[in-house]
Amino acid sequence: MTTVSNQPAAPQVAPRGARHDRRGSWVPTGAMIATRFMELRKRRGLMVALMLVTIGIPTVFLVIRLLLHAFAPHSYGPAGGYTVFTGLVAGVLYVFGFIVAATLGATAGSIDLTEGMFRHLVVTGRSRLAIYLARIPAGLAIILPLVAVGFTIVCAVCVFAAPTRLNFNGVNVPVNLSRAGLESWAADNADEVICNFGFRIGPNSPIAAAVNSVPCGNGPNGGPAIVKQPPGFQGPPPASPTQIKDAASLIAGMDYADYTRQFLYPSDSLMIKTGLWIGLEAVVGFMVGLGLGSLIGQRTVAVIIMIVLEIILTPILSRAHLPHLINLQRSVVGLAVAHLEPNGLGFVFGGGGGPDGGRGTSLLVPESKTVAAGVIVAWLVVWTVLGAWRMMTRDA
Secondary structure, eight states: OOOOOOSOOOOOOOOTTGGGOOTTOSSOOHHHHHHHHHHHHTOHHHHHHHHIIIIIHHHHHHHHHHHHHHHOTTTSOOSOSHHHHHHHIIIIIHHHHHHHHHHHHHHHHHHHHHTTOHHHHHHTTOOHHHHHHTHHHHHHHHHHHHHHHHHHHHHHHHHHTOOSSEEETTEEEOSSOOHHHHHHHHHHTHHHHHHHSOOOOOTTOTTHHHHHTSOSOSBTTTBOOOOOOOTTOOOOOOOOHHHHHHHHHHHHHHTHHHHTTOOSSOOHHHHHHHHHHHHHHHHHHHHHHHHHHHHHSOHHHHHHHHHHIIIIIHHHHHHOOOGGGHHHHHTOHHHHHHHTOOTTSOOTTSSOOOTTTTOOGGGSOOOOHHHHHHHHHHHHHHHHHHHHHHHHHSOO
16 A cells, blocks of 8 residues: 655755856856956066056156256256146146056957957856956056056156246246235336236336336347337336336236146145046946947957047037037047146147136137036946847857
């Protein structure tokens, strides 16, 4: 006789660790990020190129200036200072930081395909989205420290090797003077102010006689041609010393706005804001390069496209006012980042400053900071989505 037990069957015990298998999760693990980091770091040629551009170029430039000033201080000015800082940041770190970040991003986005490792990553069962997202922190962990080191070197030299006296229009002027203080100093140095400070007056100006009384050449080699007298004009008698001092004070007042934008070295707040701004530019370059490299599947074409975008297209579209394409121009990420430039830096696309704190952004296509921030976020999101989509749909 056969009996059947009504007891329930014992539950199946899953193998140890199986219930914690997260290979299908889209969130990258620390091990995945570390692996992607090691893959990029082991590319010695790429790492050397990144260090040469982000650290080597500003370091060599500043070392040469330090040596020239040390051996010939009368012929070469101090190695640091406010002018050197703005020139290196706006002319070197901004442009080359974007390019090297884009190069690293394009490499990270296509390295698995170019080395034939994509198939092996897929067969492990890992989420393709997680594989793509792991490259973001891995790449940023490389490029941001490099940019930070280069920027720190620039800041250190520009602060500790800054000039001790402010040279304004070829004249050594005390720093941090108020308007009244600058006018008082100008009265005590009337000849230097009248002969060197920039100003323009007409023949009927009340200070014309005082200006013409100062023997500074009144020409290209001895001073600017300040007053043009009509033919047969009989000039007034020479001005008194008091009138010359008053004219110098008035000229100093005209130039006070330009004087307030001159500094011996960058302030702490400017260096902090500039460092964050340069970091933002590097993040944008890396993220766009990563998405483009993944979308195309190779590094060379992606890097060329990013260089053309940064060096050719962005400067043109940022300054050419085309009414029918104004919205298209505002969608360029380089223009958006330029509009977030801290006050006090030189114009990143060249051309000098404007009435907006010496930055020259008045020459740019107009765009509010809110719109600029939205454009940056849109570029980061769109290129991340495109790169991840291509990774998820690519044949193994």
